[in-house]
Amino acid sequence: MSSTNREPALDLIQNNHAEPLGTWSGGAKVSRRALLGGLSVAGALLASGYGVSQCGALPTLFSDCATGTGQRRGWRLASGLSVLLDSRSALDSVGRAVILQRGRVLLEVTQGAGVSLRTAQARILPGQAARLIVQQQAGATLVQMLDGVASIACGSAAPVVLEAGWQQLFGDKGSTPRAALPDGAGAWTHGHLVAERMPLAEVLEELDNYRPGVLRCDPRVAGLQVSRSLSLDQPDDSLTLLSEVLPVRVQRVLGFWVNVVPA
Numbered sequence: 001m002s003s004t005n006r007e008p009a010l011d012l013i014q015n016n017h018a019e020p021l022g023t024w025s026g027g028a029k030v031s032r033r034a035l036l037g038g039l040s041v042a043g044a045l046l047a048s049g050y051g052v053s054q055c056g057a058l059p060t061l062f063s064d065c066a067t068g069t070g071q072r073r074g075w076r077l078a079s080g081l082s083v084l085l086d087s088r089s090a091l092d093s094v095g096r097a098v099i100l101q102r103g104r105v106l107l108e109v110t111q112g113a114g115v116s117l118r119t120a121q122a123r124i125l126p127g128q129a130a131r132l133i134v135q136q137q138a139g140a141t142l143v144q145m146l147d148g149v150a151s152i153a154c155g156s157a158a159p160v161v162l163e164a165g166w167q168q169l170f171g172d173k174g175s176t177p178r179a180a181l182p183d184g185a186g187a188w189t190h191g192h193l194v195a196e197r198m199p200l201a202e203v204l205e206e207l208d209n210y211r212p213g214v215l216r217c218d219p220r221v222a223g224l225q226v227s228r229s230l231s232l233d234q235p236d237d238s239l240t241l242l243s244e245v246l247p248v249r250v251q252r253v254l255g256f257w258v259n260v261v262p263a
Helices: 008-012 032-048 200-208 235-245
Strands: 023-025 071-078 081-085 090-094 097-109 116-118 122-126 130-137 140-147 149-154 160-163 166-171 192-199 214-217 225-231 248-253 257-262
Touching: 081 090, 122 130, 122 140, 130 149, 140 149, 140 160, 149 166, 160 166, 192 200, 200 214, 200 225, 200 235, 225 235, 235 248, 235 257
Parallel strands: 097 116, 214 257
Antiparallel strands: 023 071, 071 081, 081 097, 090 097, 097 130, 116 122, 122 149, 130 140, 140 166, 149 160, 192 225, 248 257
């Protein structure tokens, strides 16, 4: 399997400076008054364990490249090496060595060798003319190959080679079998989420990454399956759409605290 379609966001990463070339920001906003009011209840909600976004969503400070809530940014790190960071993501780089600290990155290698990308679980060596998405999850690293190939080492196991059109999850205790890359794997690079039988809880995690405040998913609806395209850049509009196509209701408190509960 192979992928030849380029994501338009990366086509904008075309200069020689290791600094943001463009910033794409979502439309979700919250007023200062609503923010202050919401903060008074957010602590209790997070402590309960129901919030989709936990304290790990706080911005990573002192990273070479980082994005805030609802932002995507692109950098050229070295000749022939470009990255696009998703919302609430961060990485460090030294030459052609990249360390993903948190979040998700689209990496493109157009020329040269010696590129490496490290996460908490894996060391990834992409080949030339490679495009891949790497996501640091809780206790695992997801690698999705859009073009080219990559050698991936995880723990003491022998490295595996992942080809275009496939994805694989690497955890602290090993890796899962590779699986076919889902349609729309790179849709986030231009502000969309393509869900295909995706649990509602996972959909809300993606939307929560793009909105300020706290987003809570009631366990009674967490397993509902979603199959449609949603806007990441307009997460509140997407929540409204979900309430129209699923048996759920969206409760909003001061625009900061949102509950998705059974209708």
